[in-house]
Amino acid sequence: MAERTVDLRSDTVTRPTAAMREAMARAEVGDDVYGEDPEINALEAEVAALFGHEAALFAPSGSMANQIALQLLVPPAHELLCDADAHVVTYEIGAAAAYGGISSRTWPAVGGDLDPDVVAAMIRPDGYWAVPTRAIAVEQTHNRGGGGVIPLATLRQLRDIADVAQVALHCDGARIWHAHVADGVPLAEYGALFDTLSVCLSKGLGAPVGSVVVGSADKIERARFIRKRMGGGMRQAGILAAAGRYALRANIDRLAEDHARAARLAEALEPFGVLAAPARTNIVPLDFTKATIDAPAFAAAARAEGVLVSVLGPRTGRLVTHLDVDDAGIDRAVAVLTRILRD
Template identity: 80%
Template structure:
């Protein structure tokens, strides 16, 4: 993997092992959002130095914001309680009310954020057909609408790295650079929903600064793969992040002694980024075991194993029910679509158990 500042913060060490599972705990493959704070992270939370973040006086939050901004080569960052809020703040920074954001039809910002772009930001959205990480910048270029008589002008494009509903696919750096050129030619903004950008960084060895320099705004998540209990950040210029603080307050995101949460994110950056490679290896093992059953929706690149059940005898709810009865939890995304996600709270024995259960179900 390419050298990157995050790898030099503090080495992977003791105290960041996942909580010891109980004998009856199911193997939870629904999402990497189910991770719990490690003993070391809990100790860091207990000792956090705090202040009032609405006054910008929480030293731990301020340190986290400066640290993450520097990792991506941006001027500033703002801590937000959720990834959805971080995305919606960024969208409002780039797109005025009544104007347009372009993204793919499976993007998190239009699929899983309860219509917030329209309901809160007054932002119109238009989408291209979902292709996950295999986007074509020329398709995006052809969709951009300039200012004109009675049209809704395009003000920004959003992409997702890695792509959730695209099976954890990684958009290649070259594609993103071409998309940046398209945005520059049109004079519009470019936002990255980087909820799992850490996974892309580990999978492709792309320095975080190489991602950061391509986007006007980014949101990056500290939970999910990094295992913090809560928190995302919006990244951008100093001017934009000053505006973002007002938008966050308007959305109910003004927080007080929130260093107890920010310190978990700082701990995760020091201890949990490099270990994402373990999740990728375990996801690949799961995928390899399921290849004979013809249920993989696309190749596995990171920690998400997407399942297309259209050619087998199960629908997704049926698979989830059968797996749950045997102690394995599976995420249902649609009638014939399911998902398995590896994460910090799973070890090799959990993956072995999941393989045993799922292969037995598909053979039945």
């Protein structure tokens, strides 16, 4: 029998476990556009409570959840500040401008090591014919920053800066569960720092679909309108919410296993000079600038041996651990990837 492929491209490639599928099959459903789906209502209440906010809204994707939140915070023709590698301006196909009429300006990409003073200096007040800043967005953990975790002290500084400038603070928390496990910061402590959050159920937690927008009751009431306008109003979607509820119960604490496996990968690859940064959580960032092979060639060679690697650019890539890759899968990936680099 052929060995199973080890897919390290992303933590979005996971498939529902048998127990998750059972939870989905048992879900009691209703019409969510009418607010009558019990599973969705329960999921939204649970996520809001986890982050210490009043309300939450289930959305089909992380991109939609982010864009709903940004439209809540930034009126058309006003400004969002974020880093140059932020998901909201890198992987959401210009949605902030296309759907929200939002102007964006970025600080240099530094992943989890951002400097609050740099952000503070960028904020534009009303007047002077400038585009006024209305919100700051940060990413926790940071995708293109190699799964980096923004320290709690830095986030508190940003909150103080936002309060003084009277601008909002949004967290793209697609992988905030990883930050919670890595640094031990309670989810409610993160939640208290942000006006809105988007959190993902299909990155790392293993649900097949869905993200959740978190905020105040009045913001979430408005968010339902925006979601419907964007085509995100679903009907008997409780089968998806049931998967998310199961993921919250079963798959947060186990993220530490993914972190340990990412650390094993990083340790094996470190002697070859291809690590872009330490593996803080479940992402191993790769930089082939000093290697004799480029990222596409490396990924092609690995694929030929049943290991899938994400290519981010000509010289950059990443490996992402998740619940569908066990210790045996990591052993195989280490053997294949180190052999390619040696050769």
